[in-house]
Structure formats: C-alpha cells, structure tokens
Amino acid sequence: MKSIIVWFRQDLRLSDNPALAHGAKSGLPIVCLYVLDDETPGDWKMGDASQWWLHHSLAALDASLRKKGGGVTLRRGNAAKIIKALMRETGADSIAWNRCYEPFAVARDAALKTELTEQGIAVTTCNGSLLAEPWEITTQSGTPFKVYTPFWKALRARPEPDAPLRTPAKINFHADVKSDALKDWTLLPAKPDWSKGFDWTPGEKAAHDALHDFLGHIGGYGTARDIPGVDGTSRLSPHLHFGEISPRQVWHAVRDHNHTQGADKFLGEIGWREFNHQLLFHHPHLPNSAYDERFAKMKWRQSDKDFTAWTHGQTGVPIVDAGMRQLWQTGWMHNRVRMIVASFLIKHLLIDWRKGQRWFWDTLVDADLPNNAANWQWVAGSGADAAPFFRIFNPVLQGQKFDPTGTYVRRFVPELASLPDKFIHRPWEATVPPADYPTPIVDLAVGRDRALAAFRALPRR
Ligand SMILES: Cc1cc2nc3c(=O)[nH]c(=O)nc-3n(C[C@H](O)[C@H](O)[C@H](O)COP(=O)(O)OP(=O)(O)OC[C@H]3O[C@@H](n4cnc5c(N)ncnc54)[C@H](O)[C@@H]3O)c2cc1C
Known part of the structure; x- marks a missing residue:
C-alpha cells in the first residue's frame, strides 16, 4: 500500500508545517519520522544543551501526534540511509520535508532528493523555517x-x-512502524545533571x-x-x-x-x-573561517587558562561572569551580554572567536549554526556588516549602562550581592573587595591596547 514519509527536522510542530500539511492532504498513510543523525553534521553534531531541548521537544511532538491517533517514529543514524531503508520497510513512495539550511544538510538533502527522484519517488520540499x-x-x-x-x-x-497553515484536522497514520524509545537515546544529562537550572518548557x-x-x-x-x-x-x-x-x-x-x-x-x-x-x-564556510579574509592572518593568543576562566565565569569582570554563569545554569544568555562576553573573549583576551562559538554551540539551548556563526563574526569584526574591530566594548561601562543597579550581576554572581551599586561592576575598587571573587584576569586597558595592536597588524584593504 502506498504511503508517505513526513520527515521532521527543525520543524517540531503540527501547525503551519507545510510538509505535514502536504502529507495530510495526500490522504495517504503517514509515517511521521524524526532521525537523530549524528553523522551528517560532522563537526557540528548537536551540542549537549540542544540535545536536552530536543528530548523534551520530541516528547511534546509525540504527545501532540498521539492526540491525533499516531505518534512520532524515531530512528538514529545516517538519515539518508535510514530513509531509504524505511521506504522499503513501509512501501512509502513519497516523502516530504521542510528545508534546513546548514551546509551539511543542504548537501545531504540535495543528494537524497536526486537519488529518490531518480527511483520514481515523489519528493516534496517546502519552506517551513x-x-x-x-x-x-x-x-x-x-x-x-x-x-x-x-x-x-x-x-x-x-x-x-x-497566513500560517492550520494544524491538519485529520492525519491518517501508517500503522505498525517500529520506533526507537526516546529514553534510549540518552539525550538528557545524568551524572552530573547540569540541567537543573534550565527554566524552559520545550514544545x-x-x-x-x-x-x-x-x-x-x-x-x-x-x-x-x-x-x-x-x-x-x-x-x-x-x-x-x-x-x-x-x-x-x-x-x-x-x-x-x-x-x-x-x-x-x-x-x-x-x-x-x-x-x-x-x-x-x-557562505557555507562561515562557522569555520573569517568572512573577511584579512582576519585569517590574526595572531590569536593561546591560553587555556584564560579560556577556562571565561567558560567558568571566573574572569573577575562581573558582567562577563554573570553572562557565562547564566549560560551554564540556564542554557541561554541575554543578547546584550552575549555581545559583551564575546567581545571580552575576542578582544580583551585575544582568543579566537571560533573557540567561543564552539562553547556556545555546546551550552546554548538555542544553538543555531547561522545565528551563532554570524554573530560571533559580527563581534569579531570579521563578519558581513560587522562591528568594526576597533570598537571595543568596555565591560565595566556596558555593565553600568545596562545593569546600573547590578540586578543581573547579583543574580548570577552571588559573591558580589552585597556590594554597593557603585562597585558592582568594578569590585576590585571596593574598599573591601569580596574575598571569594577573583581579580580581573586581564587589565582592561592593557587588553584593549593589545587587541588594537593585533588589529592594526592585519593587512589593509
Ligand atoms: C555571540 C553571539 C552568539 C549568538 N548565538 C546565537 C545562537 O546560537 N542562536 C540564536 O538563535 N541566536 C544567537 N544569537 C542572537 C541572540 O543573542 C539571540 O537570538 C537572542 O538573545 C535570543 O533571545 P530572544 O529569543 O529573547 O530574542 P528576542 O530579542 O526576543 O528576538 C526574537 C528573535 O529574533 C532572533 N534574533 C534576535 N537577535 C538576533 C541576532 N542578533 N541575530 C540573529 N537572530 C536574532 C532570534 O530568533 C530571537 O528569538 C547570538 C548572539 C551573539 C552576540
């Protein structure tokens, strides 16, 4: 019997889902498939915080599909191979998916579409994102x-x-398709469970x-x-x-x-x-190399010690540490603070933006290849339409401007909670600096001058 696979990817919803709408309209029995493909992304396999989100989002999707009489079919492995095998297994002769735009997804999907089309399979691809x-x-x-x-x-x-599409009124599910159990994918952290502070409801x-x-x-x-x-x-x-x-x-x-x-x-x-x-x-190379090629010559510092202090929120610069701790505790960071912590890493510490990008990739629940790469390059000054490299955020002034009474810093850096507002963004100047908080790992003026010198050493346009 004919059937259709609807391949869910970055479209874990029933409403305004063009691929699902197409499947429902066909009237054919549908296999609602999600494939955990760790192979195709290569270096850009989903990070840990994103996996936490994925687990809960798939559970929510499954619950919604169950209300409609079916569920999501989970498979793990190389997506192209799995889809071809599932087509044989279910007798499906058509497939629909909403497009993804990461370079590895574009390449995989194009090759799969060509191969399936040559075999007479109807492939429908849509814009859902x-x-x-x-x-x-x-x-x-x-x-x-x-x-x-x-x-x-x-x-x-x-x-x-x-106008957005409505949730299909009726979905005719393909019966008897085996699925992995979501819990067997072990997407959630166990020991230690670092997700306790994640205040999110996916779905x-x-x-x-x-x-x-x-x-x-x-x-x-x-x-x-x-x-x-x-x-x-x-x-x-x-x-x-x-x-x-x-x-x-x-x-x-x-x-x-x-x-x-x-x-x-x-x-x-x-x-x-x-x-x-x-x-x-x-520009598919965006996550891996500078958009502005002059930056390929940048002499980055190698300092595991400074990088570790940055990741742990132990740089001694309050707004930076608050941001990095918010990221670790909640899997998310406020946009203004993302710009400040990125600028501090790239400029004051002169550490390669790709290292920061990687850390964000692993720790953000919203890790997104285009947004992450483009924003890191924007801060670095090497991106398209980027901030000029010589415009260096002063994290003390940024803190004083955007967190004047230290509400944010006090929430994530409790060691500083009792400092008066005047010193909350420069605790090293307090009469009695908090004993359990580090002094800055870099002198801000020295770091700034070092960054400017590195920038001036780049080839001119
Ligand atoms: C160094 C750095 C790395 C970043 N990495 C990511 C990332 O991996 N994933 C990600 O989604 N965003 C990233 N951003 C962009 C931005 O910080 C987040 O999208 C935003 O903080 C999300 O919070 P919100 O949904 O409350 O945003 P809102 O202010 O409510 O904005 C609404 C939506 O617009 C989009 N958006 C907002 N700001 C940006 C932006 N600067 N660039 C692109 N889209 C934006 C997001 O989809 C966001 O959900 C990054 C920014 C920086 C400076």
Whole structure:
C-alpha cells in the first residue's frame, strides 16, 4: 500500500508545517519520522544543551501526534540511509520535508532528493523555517546582500507572508512502524545533571505561550531588550530554532497584535535571523573561517587558562561572569551580554572567536549554526556588516549602562550581592573587595591596547 514519509527536522510542530500539511492532504498513510543523525553534521553534531531541548521537544511532538491517533517514529543514524531503508520497510513512495539550511544538510538533502527522484519517488520540499528563502532576496544586480539594512528593507517590501497553515484536522497514520524509545537515546544529562537550572518548557504549545506572554509587553521591547536584569525579550530563540513555532506565525501574531515601535524593532530581530540564514547559505564556510579574509592572518593568543576562566565565569569582570554563569545554569544568555562576553573573549583576551562559538554551540539551548556563526563574526569584526574591530566594548561601562543597579550581576554572581551599586561592576575598587571573587584576569586597558595592536597588524584593504 502506498504511503508517505513526513520527515521532521527543525520543524517540531503540527501547525503551519507545510510538509505535514502536504502529507495530510495526500490522504495517504503517514509515517511521521524524526532521525537523530549524528553523522551528517560532522563537526557540528548537536551540542549537549540542544540535545536536552530536543528530548523534551520530541516528547511534546509525540504527545501532540498521539492526540491525533499516531505518534512520532524515531530512528538514529545516517538519515539518508535510514530513509531509504524505511521506504522499503513501509512501501512509502513519497516523502516530504521542510528545508534546513546548514551546509551539511543542504548537501545531504540535495543528494537524497536526486537519488529518490531518480527511483520514481515523489519528493516534496517546502519552506517551513524562514520568511523568505535565502536565494529569493537579492540586490538589484541579483547578488546576495552583504548588509543587513537593505536586505531587511527588500524583504519587507515584498507582500506580507502568507497566513500560517492550520494544524491538519485529520492525519491518517501508517500503522505498525517500529520506533526507537526516546529514553534510549540518552539525550538528557545524568551524572552530573547540569540541567537543573534550565527554566524552559520545550514544545509547540509552550512556544505559543511564550509568544503570547511577550506580546503583552512588546511595546517596551525597544528599550527593555537591552536590560539583562528584566525579562524584556521574547525568549523565543530555542522555539524558533527547533521550529516549534514558525517565523510566519510570529510575524502574523505581532502584526495582528498592534503596530508599535516595539513591534517593528522586534520584527527587525527576526530579520537578523533571516539575514544570517542567507549569509550561511551563500557562505557555507562561515562557522569555520573569517568572512573577511584579512582576519585569517590574526595572531590569536593561546591560553587555556584564560579560556577556562571565561567558560567558568571566573574572569573577575562581573558582567562577563554573570553572562557565562547564566549560560551554564540556564542554557541561554541575554543578547546584550552575549555581545559583551564575546567581545571580552575576542578582544580583551585575544582568543579566537571560533573557540567561543564552539562553547556556545555546546551550552546554548538555542544553538543555531547561522545565528551563532554570524554573530560571533559580527563581534569579531570579521563578519558581513560587522562591528568594526576597533570598537571595543568596555565591560565595566556596558555593565553600568545596562545593569546600573547590578540586578543581573547579583543574580548570577552571588559573591558580589552585597556590594554597593557603585562597585558592582568594578569590585576590585571596593574598599573591601569580596574575598571569594577573583581579580580581573586581564587589565582592561592593557587588553584593549593589545587587541588594537593585533588589529592594526592585519593587512589593509
Ligand atoms: C555571540 C553571539 C552568539 C549568538 N548565538 C546565537 C545562537 O546560537 N542562536 C540564536 O538563535 N541566536 C544567537 N544569537 C542572537 C541572540 O543573542 C539571540 O537570538 C537572542 O538573545 C535570543 O533571545 P530572544 O529569543 O529573547 O530574542 P528576542 O530579542 O526576543 O528576538 C526574537 C528573535 O529574533 C532572533 N534574533 C534576535 N537577535 C538576533 C541576532 N542578533 N541575530 C540573529 N537572530 C536574532 C532570534 O530568533 C530571537 O528569538 C547570538 C548572539 C551573539 C552576540
């Protein structure tokens, strides 16, 4: 009997899921498949915090599919091989998936599509993750944009994205397809369980709840988004990465809600996500080498000691340590603080941005290849439309500006909790510096000058 495989990837949702909608519309029995493919990504296998998210997100997806009378079929291994075997096993003669944009996924999917099509299998691929495909928004001469603002202007000049698709009313499931047990994948940490501080609920419903909560205060987003001590942002990033909610759903919910400045600013951030996806698509080396080739000559410092202090939140610079501890405890870090900790690593410590990118990859629940690579390169000054290298964040001034009373620092660095506001971002100047908190591992002025000298040594354009 004919059937169709719907291959779930970064689209762990039932609503506004074009591949699932296609499968449901076909009326054929559907195998809802998820493959844990550790082989294809090579160096970019999913990090530990992302695996935690994946476990819970798959459990939520399975529960939603069960309510519809079926469930998710789990298989582990090389996705292309597994799909070909599953087609034989189930007699499926068609497959649908929503596109992914990591270079390894693009290569795998293209080869698989060609092979299956040659065998007479109907392959349907859809856009379920972006407002626009990376090849759709180009300059007037047809080349990809290198600068964000005109890119976003061009995207916004297009007609509104289509209305999101509803959850299929009826899904006709293929019976009797064997599945791995999710717990056997051991995606969750055991000893030690470092996820105790993860204050997240993965899954499609939680994603919509988060969006709904955020819409209640979107008007203040323009200023609140920079204050790490308040919940001023949407915290949608892991939900968007795993596709528990689509950007199209976010877009329409925001537009229907109201049309404040906060809303425009917020949609602009969704725009950065789009921009970074098209950057990676057109520059697949982005996570591995500098977009601006002059930076290949950068003389990075090798210091395991400094790098370890940074990862452990023990640099002696409060806002940096608060950020790194928030990351470790919750699997997420506020955007303003991501910029500060990245700048500190790359500039004050002169450590290669790729090392920081790797650490984020392993520890963020929203680790996302395009967003992570493009933002690290943005801070490094080597990316497309990047901050100039010589603009070096002073972490003390950043702390004083965006966390003036130290709400954020006190939460994550309890050793400093009783310091007066005046010294919260420079405890080394307090009359009695806290004994259990380190002094800065680098003199900020010396680190800054060293970074500027390294930058000046790069070849000129
Ligand atoms: C060094 C560094 C590394 C980063 N790594 C990642 C990463 O791996 N994954 C990731 O999703 N984001 C990354 N970001 C971007 C940003 O910090 C997060 O998307 C944001 O903090 C998520 O919180 P939020 O959902 O509350 O954001 P909101 O402010 O509510 O923004 C809404 C959405 O817009 C998108 N967005 C916001 N800011 C950016 C941005 N600067 N670039 C691209 N998209 C953005 C995200 O999808 C986010 O969920 C990184 C930023 C820096 C500086």
